[in-house]
Amino acid sequence: MKDLLKDTLYPAAMLMLLVGAWLAGVYLLHLPPYLLPSPHDVFDRLTGDFGYLMWHSGVTTFISLAGFFLSIVIGIPLAIALVSSKILDRTLMPWLVLSQTFPKVALAPLITVWFGLGMGPKIGVTFLVAFFPVLISSVVGLRSIESEMIELADSMKASRLQKFWKFRLPMALPSIFAGIKVSVAFSIVGAVIAEWVGATQGLGYLLLQANASLDTSLLFAVLICLTVIGVVLYYSVEWLEKMMIPWHATVRLKDRL
Amino acid sequence: MSQSIALRGIGKSFESFRALEGIDLSITEGEFVAIVGKSGCGKSTLLRIIAGLLEPSEGKAEVAGKPVTGPSDGIGIAFQTPVLLPWRTVEQNIRLQLEIRHLQRPDMEEELRRLIELTGLQGFEQRRPYELSGGMQQRVALCRALIHNPSLLLMDEPFGALDAMTREQLNLEIQRVWMQTGKTIVLVTHSIIEAVFLADRVVVMDARPGRITDIVDVEVARPRSFSNLSDPAFQKASNDIRMLMDAEGMTA
């Protein structure tokens, strides 16, 4: 209970500070509404257009989640393949790394040209943005098992499969989760980028519309929606992590020092 | 008696570093051998070679009459660190040995209870490794090395993190297990008293390159007890070992 209080108190204080600065900007500096809308306007927007915002949020959440799941479903098995095959590792890894230095934002228009305006290509863009953290952290996790642990498995004459399921994979879970947490945040960015190109719905699309018509209160409302989605998804993953690896130090010792 | 372990001319290099050189050692079946020597003299490396976890750079290693090509069935190892799986409870960690070897039988569960009691871990069966002290973790590792009743038990300083009382208690227990089951046991230890108390023979090693300086026989009848450590035979053996180590400049 005390921990919960602490966990919510500090972020809440931070929020107050931000809203305070915001109010100060609006009422003391008298910034024009098209630069900085008042919290009141934004709140009105959020409540007034609630259904509308929820619908677009739903679309973006769907694309984010689909891209995110794809990242996991492809990223983790790909990591396993890379770790178990030297040839595959040598062949693919340089290209995978290269693909990450490449600005994926620039890829979105091309993908639209090639694959059209449907959900599929958008999920594809989201996947491209989000899968790398999962892949890399899974590779690192699967590789970083201590040599004594492997010796223990060897001394028991563990088969390759046993070594993987009973030693390597559970040992890699903390690292995999670290990647998944980055990935879930990236997936929202990916969805917004995807919706910037040839979309007729979604928060990314709304963002463009609001921007074009200098509708800053809508812009702020969309940003708030995005933040809420991000926070909810992130903490869902963290909760899942707590359930799956309660034994790990990052989970257990979170509140120490 | 048949030979359990035969090492002939074993050498091991890591890059240009000579970890072991010219190791000749025969251990008969059912024998209890201790290995002592200063840190870094290659004790763990030697144990790994016997276990089939590490290939020697030169020489031949045989266990139970067969050349060592990898870990064999009848082997139990307690490593220098406990290497427990953090997501498994005490009980599950011990059972791991049975799971991997497909040895899950009802009588094994009985053996599990017995070992847990014997090592004083009762009440902690459902705890996870991070909830245990270092000494308790070592005891779990020891149970795991013993659960499948291996004919060759290799232990690398298994009692390092234990208090003197528990240590003596477990030494007595190991002696009892050994006398009952006739296992071959190789024990690496830093304690001369422990080596002399438990072993038929104590192998004294020295470093750079890692080699066997001498082997000291301990001719004390079994079962041995800590109350007669002042026994002349015990004294002689420990003095011999200490002298060998002094001669090598191991102790100040």
Ligand SMILES: Nc1ncnc2c1ncn2[C@@H]1O[C@H](COP(=O)(O)OP(=O)(O)OP(=O)(O)O)[C@@H](O)[C@H]1O
């Ligand atoms: N995998 C390895 N790569 C390189 N050098 C190694 C490796 N394993 C061991 N060595 C070296 O070989 C020597 C012997 O190591 P070993 O672990 O066998 O010593 P030890 O006698 O068990 O020491 P301690 O009592 O401290 O456990 C050390 O100098 C160590 O640095």
Ligand SMILES: [Mg+2]
């Ligand atoms: Mg060692």
